[in-house]
Amino acid sequence: MNAPALRLTDLSKTFPLGRKMFGKSGPGVRAVHPVTLDVPQGETLGIVGESGCGKSTLARMLVGLLDPTTGTIEIEGEALDNADPALFGKRIQYVFQDPISSLNPRKTIRQIMEAPLKLLHGMNRAERAKRISEIFDTVSLREEFLDRYPHEFSGGQAQRIGIARALAAQARILILDEPVSALDVSVQAQVLNLLADLKAQLGLTYLFISHDLAVVEAVSDRIAVLYFGSVVELGRAEDVFRAPRHPYTRLLANSAPVVGRALTAPEGRETELPDPLDPPKGCAFRARCPFATEICGTAPPPLEDKGSGHLAACYHPLDAAQI
Numbered sequence: 381m382n383a384p385a386l387r388l389t390d391l392s393k394t395f396p397l398g399r400k401m402f403g404k405s406g407p408g409v410r411a412v413h414p415v416t417l418d419v420p421q422g423e424t425l426g427i428v429g430e431s432g433c434g435k436s437t438l439a440r441m442l443v444g445l446l447d448p449t450t451g452t453i454e455i456e457g458e459a460l461d462n463a464d465p466a467l468f469g470k471r472i473q474y475v476f477q478d479p480i481s482s483l484n485p486r487k488t489i490r491q492i493m494e495a496p497l498k499l500l501h502g503m504n505r506a507e508r509a510k511r512i513s514e515i516f517d518t519v520s521l522r523e524e525f526l527d528r529y530p531h532e533f534s535g536g537q538a539q540r541i542g543i544a545r546a547l548a549a550q551a552r553i554l555i556l557d558e559p560v561s562a563l564d565v566s567v568q569a570q571v572l573n574l575l576a577d578l579k580a581q582l583g584l585t586y587l588f589i590s591h592d593l594a595v596v597e598a599v600s601d602r603i604a605v606l607y608f609g610s611v612v613e614l615g616r617a618e619d620v621f622r623a624p625r626h627p628y629t630r631l632l633a634n635s636a637p638v639v640g641r642a643l644t645a646p647e648g649r650e651t652e653l654p655d656p657l658d659p660p661k662g663c664a665f666r667a668r669c670p671f672a673t674e675i676c677g678t679a680p681p682p683l684e685d686k687g688s689g690h691l692a693a694c695y696h697p698l699d700a701a702q703i
């Protein structure tokens with residue numbers, strides 16, 4: 381069997397707060413609790429969760445922008461070494477939410493496209509020109525765009541350029557961080573279609589981060605739900621929002637699709653995330669959960685298979701009658 385495209389083992393991140401006192405570091409914000417997860421080759425894994433649940437921190441560790449506090453990242457069976465950022469760049473690339481501001485405004489598109497070909501693959505001028513021409517053809521961009529600057533493009537064109545830049549590195553895993561949220565609805569579908577075509581054509585693996593549950597459900601094979609830095613549910617895209625096992629996922633699904641609306645909670649229950657500086661001892665969702673009992677305050681529930689490969693971290697997983 382092939383090694384998974386991506387294997388995370390106990391990957392976590394704590395941001396230290398304040399200076400070290402008497403040689404000891406102060407308290408920290410635990411942004412991502414240890415995550416253990418395989419992403420098979422060719423899969424699109426959707427990652428959802430409300431603001432502050434750790435999506436960006438997780439994604440930034442995966443592309444080498446942040447050092448993990450614990451754990452390892454393996455790509456196609458090979459451990460990534462943080463000391464060699466170029467190794468990350470060739471294997472895994474980030475496509476940003478805001479395509480225009482993620483491209484260097486002082487560089488032409490040609491310069492932007494050439495950088496990974498030169499730095500990561502040592503290509504000469506002729507090789508770079510040939511490769512850029514092939515990539516532009518793949519993403520349906522005209523070569524006359526190459527001598528223009530990022531601000532001259534619409535959001536949809538700029539996102540195609542962002543995707544083209546990620547392809548130039550020849551990475552086979554793309555982290556798509558809200559890749560269509562900043563685009564008009566009519567353009568969103570074009571970019572999503574392009575991503576689907578590229579995946580089929582090039583055998584790519586995607587991690588698709590979004591607040592838009594309908595988009596995530598449509599594009600993903602599996603979905604991971606993050607809450608307060610932990611994966612609390614993981615299952616097939618068709619099951620996670622339609623037959624959630626974790627009460628948080630049900631809350632998330634019931635709160636959609638109104639973007640930006642505060643999540644609702646049963647009367648008398650908390651609506652806020654716990655304080656990251658003073659994390660609760662047991663399940664982080666228990667103050668918001670209508671099913672919480674004593675056991676929920678003892679220790680965080682482990683992420684376990686609740687049937688047919690559908691995982692949830694909950695002592696009282698929902699059954700069909702509760703959905």
Ligand SMILES: Nc1ncnc2c1ncn2[C@@H]1O[C@H](COP(=O)(O)OP(=O)(O)OP(=O)(O)O)[C@@H](O)[C@H]1O
Pocket residue numbers: 395409410411429430431432433434435436437438656
């Ligand atoms: N550099 C940092 N220093 C300290 N705390 C941080 C830092 N970056 C993120 N955090 C904290 O880590 C937690 C997770 O943040 P993160 O940005 O990963 O969440 P997110 O799910 O991506 O949110 P959003 O959807 O708003 O981007 C939050 O409590 C945040 O305040």
